Amino acid sequence: MKRRDFLKSVSGLAAGAALPAMPSVISTAYADARSETLLIVSEGGPNNLDIHGIGTNVPGYEVSWNCYDRLISHEMKSGPGGVPYYDRDKFKGELAEDFKIDDMSVTFKLRKNAKFHDGTPVTAKDVKWSLDRAVSVGGFPTFQMSAGSLTKPEQFVVIDDHTVRVDFLKKDKLTIPDLAVIVPCIVNSELVKKNASEKDPWGLEFTKQQTAGSGAYKVTKWTAGTEVIMERNDDWVCGPLPKIKRVIWRMVPQAGNRRALLERGDADISYELPNKDFQEMKANGKLNVVSLPFSNGIQYIGMNVTKPPFDNPKVRQAVAYALPYQKIMDAVMFGLANPMFGAAKDKPTEVAWPQPHKYNTDMEKAKALLTEAGYANGFETTISFDLNFAGVNEPLCVLVQESLAQIGIKTTINKVPGANWRTELNKKEMPLFTNVFSGWLDYPEYFFYWCYHGNNSVFNTMSYKSAEMDKLIDGARTAAASGDKAAYDKDVKGFVDLAFTDIPRIPLYQPFVNVAMQKNISGYQYWFHRRLDYRAMAKG
Numbered sequence: 001m002k003r004r005d006f007l008k009s010v011s012g013l014a015a016g017a018a019l020p021a022m023p024s025v026i027s028t029a030y031a032d033a034r035s036e037t038l039l040i041v042s043e044g045g046p047n048n049l050d051i052h053g054i055g056t057n058v059p060g061y062e063v064s065w066n067c068y069d070r071l072i073s074h075e076m077k078s079g080p081g082g083v084p085y086y087d088r089d090k091f092k093g094e095l096a097e098d099f100k101i102d103d104m105s106v107t108f109k110l111r112k113n114a115k116f117h118d119g120t121p122v123t124a125k126d127v128k129w130s131l132d133r134a135v136s137v138g139g140f141p142t143f144q145m146s147a148g149s150l151t152k153p154e155q156f157v158v159i160d161d162h163t164v165r166v167d168f169l170k171k172d173k174l175t176i177p178d179l180a181v182i183v184p185c186i187v188n189s190e191l192v193k194k195n196a197s198e199k200d201p202w203g204l205e206f207t208k209q210q211t212a213g214s215g216a217y218k219v220t221k222w223t224a225g226t227e228v229i230m231e232r233n234d235d236w237v238c239g240p241l242p243k244i245k246r247v248i249w250r251m252v253p254q255a256g257n258r259r260a261l262l263e264r265g266d267a268d269i270s271y272e273l274p275n276k277d278f279q280e281m282k283a284n285g286k287l288n289v290v291s292l293p294f295s296n297g298i299q300y301i302g303m304n305v306t307k308p309p310f311d312n313p314k315v316r317q318a319v320a321y322a323l324p325y326q327k328i329m330d331a332v333m334f335g336l337a338n339p340m341f342g343a344a345k346d347k348p349t350e351v352a353w354p355q356p357h358k359y360n361t362d363m364e365k366a367k368a369l370l371t372e373a374g375y376a377n378g379f380e381t382t383i384s385f386d387l388n389f390a391g392v393n394e395p396l397c398v399l400v401q402e403s404l405a406q407i408g409i410k411t412t413i414n415k416v417p418g419a420n421w422r423t424e425l426n427k428k429e430m431p432l433f434t435n436v437f438s439g440w441l442d443y444p445e446y447f448f449y450w451c452y453h454g455n456n457s458v459f460n461t462m463s464y465k466s467a468e469m470d471k472l473i474d475g476a477r478t479a480a481a482s483g484d485k486a487a488y489d490k491d492v493k494g495f496v497d498l499a500f501t502d503i504p505r506i507p508l509y510q511p512f513v514n515v516a517m518q519k520n521i522s523g524y525q526y527w528f529h530r531r532l533d534y535r536a537m538a539k540g
């Protein structure tokens with residue numbers, strides 16, 4: 001496939017049509033257009049363009065991040081290998097040109113020249129409506145806002161057309177960081193209200209299909225499962241005007257095809273390739289390959305603790321001893337992950353997350369625990385995974401299937417289409433599954449609030465509830481807000497220890513974000529959401 005053919009195919013200009021031969025001299029206009037167009041290939045794409053939507057998947061985060069503004073964002077710092085890396089503790093204005101943090105509130109002054117994509121000025125009323133929406137729609141967005149103690153529309157106060165105040169319900173170390181994640185994005189309220197209905201008061205069906213933001217890019221075409229095309233918003237004022245004018249993001253399910261497109265120069269950037277491919281591409285040196293550990297993230301095996309047999313802690317411990325950890329590291333991850341198993345001591349020694357647990361492959365111990373639990377002959381179940389990330393998930397599940405069979409647990413692999421994965425997680429009916437969770441805010445108590453608290457968020461995929469766990473998580477959050485380090489350290493070690501004892505989910509490893517790109521691509525940044533930020537990228 002020639003580069004011009006790929007450009008035409010992904011932009012939909014010549015779908016299925018024969019293309020004319022490449023002219024011997026490429027026009028200056030074509031070369032300029034090509035230098036300003038970023039061609040992305042990935043395994044899966046967004047199922048929804050709105051982060052507030054029901055079941056919006058991880059690729060949908062990328063659209064929202066680039067097409068909407070938030071009041072604030074993070075400063076950057078130099079990360080591992082010199083890669084620009086978001087600074088967890090430093091913030092700057094985005095839609096806000098200035099902000100002042102007081103004891104129990106924060107006040108934002110908006111940029112007076114900011115406009116939505118349709119030319120409508122951005123006002124404080126839009127900000128309030130958007131934040132009201134985030135805390136009211138329910139599901140993931142509302143739980144995300146609650147992670148920073150942002151739960152009531154009354155907290156968001158319009159002072160004048162360009163001034164908004166956010167009142168704190170209590171002192172919470174996570175409130176300001178929570179305003180810089182993807183969810184509290186600012187939406188064109190008048191446009192969305194025109195397309196809302198009594199059954200859909202927040203206009204979620206409208207924003208599922210099109211963007212209604214003020215961000216640096218806007219979606220001009222979206223064909224679900226095939227491609228997304230975004231054009232630069234030349235009127236964007238919340239940062240330096242991006243050098244990339246156009247983004248063409250193509251879904252190419254086969255990993256071998258994605259690698260071939262990259263190596264031929266027909267695509268600019270890709271992720272979600274098998275780790276073996278990333279290691280080989282690193283070795284041959286024709287492409288730039290970036291590999292960085294997920295911040296506050298793990299891949300794990302989860303078990304639904306509300307139903308037999310996984311309601312029995314001994315069964316869960318048996319599974320933890322039966323997993324083929326090192327085989328997964330060697331044959332699936334090819335070293336591009338940090339192991340989260342085989343700790344030298346039984347109890348946590350660090351005030352940190354993620355950290356390894358004590359479990360390692362021990363079939364005899366696994367069989368003994370299964371017998372103690374009353375399942376000496378094993379049982380049958382399913383193990384599910386997200387097809388959007390099949391390159392890792394499928395071989396991982398095959399190895400787990402083979403290993404569990406050795407202790408009598410027979411599993412059927414259930415491949416869930418990526419567009420449906422978040423919905424299936426929300427149902428909380430899958431008995432056994434693998435998934436990744438990476439906390440946007442890089443604090444242990446934030447991860448555990450999402451994944452282990454009795455509030456039972458979508459990411460408490462195991463439906464695990466423990467009054468003792470809740471007390472430890474809530475205690476750590478209170479201690480962090482008051483600066484009580486001794487209490488904080490005690491509670492963090494306590495909830496990590498309890499998670500490893502009850503083991504409703506079994507950490508396997510801390511994955512790496514792997515991105516391969518052409519040598520002329522610059523400006524890649526690592527962000528907490530692990531997706532691409534086109535705003536800083538350029539092509540030489």
